[in-house]
Structure formats: structure tokens, C-alpha cells
Amino acid sequence: MEPKITNFSIDLDESTKKQFDDCCSHDFVKSASLMPDAHSGYVAPIGSVFRTRGKVVPAWVGYDIGCGMIACKFSYPNIVNLVRENSSEIFDKVNSCVPMGKGKIGSHSDVSTIISRGFGVSLLNFSKREYNNDIFKFIKTQAKAHLGSLGSGNHFIEISYDGTNKNDDELWLVIHSGSRGVGHKIATHYMKSACGSEENFEDTFAIDVTSQDGKEYLSVLDFGLEFALLNRLEMAYRVQDVLREVLEDKSIKFEMWVNKNHNHCVAEANYFTHRKGATPAKLNERGVIPANMRDGCFLVKGLGNEKFLQSSSHGAGRKLSRNETRKVISMEDFKKSMIGITAPVDIDRIDESPFAYKNIYDVMEAQKESVEIVSHLLPIINWKG
Numbered sequence: 001m002e003p004k005i006t007n008f009s010i011d012l013d014e015s016t017k018k019q020f021d022d023c024c025s026h027d028f029v030k031s032a033s034l035m036p037d038a039h040s041g042y043v044a045p046i047g048s049v050f051r052t053r054g055k056v057v058p059a060w061v062g063y064d065i066g067c068g069m070i071a072c073k074f075s076y077p078n079i080v081n082l083v084r085e086n087s088s089e090i091f092d093k094v095n096s097c098v099p100m101g102k103g104k105i106g107s108h109s110d111v112s113t114i115i116s117r118g119f120g121v122s123l124l125n126f127s128k129r130e131y132n133n134d135i136f137k138f139i140k141t142q143a144k145a146h147l148g149s150l151g152s153g154n155h156f157i158e159i160s161y162d163g164t165n166k167n168d169d170e171l172w173l174v175i176h177s178g179s180r181g182v183g184h185k186i187a188t189h190y191m192k193s194a195c196g197s198e199e200n201f202e203d204t205f206a207i208d209v210t211s212q213d214g215k216e217y218l219s220v221l222d223f224g225l226e227f228a229l230l231n232r233l234e235m236a237y238r239v240q241d242v243l244r245e246v247l248e249d250k251s252i253k254f255e256m257w258v259n260k261n262h263n264h265c266v267a268e269a270n271y272f273t274h275r276k277g278a279t280p281a282k283l284n285e286r287g288v289i290p291a292n293m294r295d296g297c298f299l300v301k302g303l304g305n306e307k308f309l310q311s312s313s314h315g316a317g318r319k320l321s322r323n324e325t326r327k328v329i330s331m332e333d334f335k336k337s338m339i340g341i342t343a344p345v346d347i348d349r350i351d352e353s354p355f356a357y358k359n360i361y362d363v364m365e366a367q368k369e370s371v372e373i374v375s376h377l378l379p380i381i382n383w384k385g
Helices: 014-024 079-085 087-097 113-127 133-146 180-195 212-247 322-328 331-337 347-352 360-366
Strands: 004-007 029-039 046-052 068-075 156-162 170-177 254-261 263-268 271-276 278-280 286-292 296-302 311-313 371-384
Touching (some): 014 046, 029 360, 068 212, 068 286, 068 296, 079 087, 079 170, 079 212, 079 371, 087 371, 113 212, 133 212, 156 212, 156 296, 170 212, 170 286, 180 212, 212 254, 212 263, 271 278, 278 286, 286 360, 322 347
Parallel strands (some): 004 029
Antiparallel strands (some): 029 046, 046 271, 068 170, 068 254, 156 170, 156 371, 263 271, 286 296, 296 371
């Protein structure tokens, strides 16, 4: 029986199409969908969804297990204008308390009490399931230091205002990050194990879910997904602490709107749904779809559309590769595009400039049958890894 395949991608290139077609060719794939933001990744396209039967593919989840979004709302008198007035100080203080960039992490002692407790519960639950000794030792001794760190690439922290329902008493915090070195360790181990080799393991090598490796991977995958949620939450608390310090009011606190993963493999009905850079969009399910450093983020609600495999894009999707962006985009244009936003507008981040991404409004239009827009958040301050 042929798999059910849908394709909603915008400006699909041959590389992305070939990756998607190759993934769909496996007999354990029962349905698949390509999101509007789809672009080539390694092995599977970013912005793809696959439902499999009896098999999991570590490469289709990727190295950044649990990469996703958190959105929090602060309600406080005139907070939008207060943050604008103090944006430079807030920017500097968050830079100091959140490790940002490739390989940058903190220490075990940096992690807040509430997140430490959550980590302890997740570790205890993991210890009761199937696990690999080396992976368990790494998680137990080294993982905690990765909590509260942003990472690099397209990971970001953003303080925004609601451009749809303008209210100076409501401020939004959005963070895009994942499981950091924990996910990378897990993915590398099980991709190599599935391949049976230390070389050329970045390919579609599937694991039977009933095998020892399959049981271990699903178990540690659950831990990695929980870890990513905790990582984003830890960063949210650190930003909250900065706002309290700068605005001189310890009563300032956020209300959680959503915290969810868009790189995962989860059991749904009789399938294992792999989402690689795709936001779950079940009926009325909340989600965040970021655009770029200039155009902010969309808060959305899912419509539960099966044609999209109850999913949506996880962003605008890259239009230019990082190398292409550096070649064709000037610093002058980058600076002009970011006027009015406090952000790291420099040569090291030019490959994350708004011009590197597809038109977010086209992407949102292409998935209007999958998600409903609740609000469009526009940036005041942006941090990039």
C-alpha cells in the first residue's frame, strides 16, 4: 500500500524534494507531509513529518532532540514602554546570565532550584526504564550544566509586544532552543548504533521499536524531550529575574502560554510520528511559529488538519543557505532592516538576517487550513546564539 503523502512546501528545491522522496520510499513510512517552510537538512528535510509503523529513525529526529518554543506573557503596568526605555541594560544583563553560542554552557550550580528539581524527577524516571550505561552516566554527571543555555544558529530569545492586540501592559517572551549537548550525545550514539558503523551513520537507518536499541532510544528520547522543556523554562526564569532587577520589582512574573517541542518522535495512535522542524497542530493546540529577527513570531492554534498530519511549519524556513547569505547580503541592509530593535546586528549574525528566510506571510497563508493565527508578536529585543 502506497504511503499517503502531501506537500505544502513553498519554493521547493530539488535537494529538499529528493530528501523527502527518499525518506518516503521506505516501506515502514505510512504517511508523510512537507510543511510550507521546508528546506534541506541532513537526511530528512527541515519541515517534514513522517508516520512510521514499528520503526523509529533517529536521523529523522536529528541531533537537537526537543528543539522547540516557549512563549510566556508578563502582565504589568506599562511594561512594554518600560522595557523599551531600558532595552540596552536588559540586553546586556541577559547576555551575561544566559550562555549563548556554539558549545557554551553553564555549570550545575547555575540552575535554579525549581528546574533542578524537575531535572531530578526526569532523571529518576529515566533510571527506571531501559537505558545504555554510557548515555546514563553522561546524563547523570554532565547534562545539568547544559540547562539554561541557548545554543547557536537560529536559536534565539526575544522580548516582544503583541502587534495584533496592542496593550502596553502585556509583554511577551519567546525562546527557541532545544536539548543542547544532551540531544547531540543521544542522537550520535543511536544513529551510529542503527547504522552499525562509526562512519557514514547520517542516513535513514531505522531501529525496530521492540529491539533493545529501540526500547533504549524511545526511553532516552522521552528524557531528551523533557530536558528541552526544562532548558527553555530555565532561560525564561533567568530573563524574568533580569526584568525584576532592571525594573526594580520582584513581583514581576510570567504566565506560561505554551512550551512545546518541534523536533521529536512521539507515539500517536498506531504510529510513531517523527516531526523534524514541524509544530504539532492538533485541534486547539497552541503553538509558536517564528519568522525572523525583524518580523517576530506568530502565536497560533491548531486546526487538527489530517492533510498536514496535524502539524504546521516551525518557522519561515531558510531561503538562502548560511554561506549564500554571507555572500549576497550586506551589513548595511542588515542594519537597516533591524532599526528600532535592540539586537546583535553584526557580521557574525548576518546569516540570520531577515533576508535569509522565506516570506513568513506566504508561509502562514500556505498553512491557513492547519493553524489559526491568535496574535502576531513583534520584537523589542532579540538575542541570537
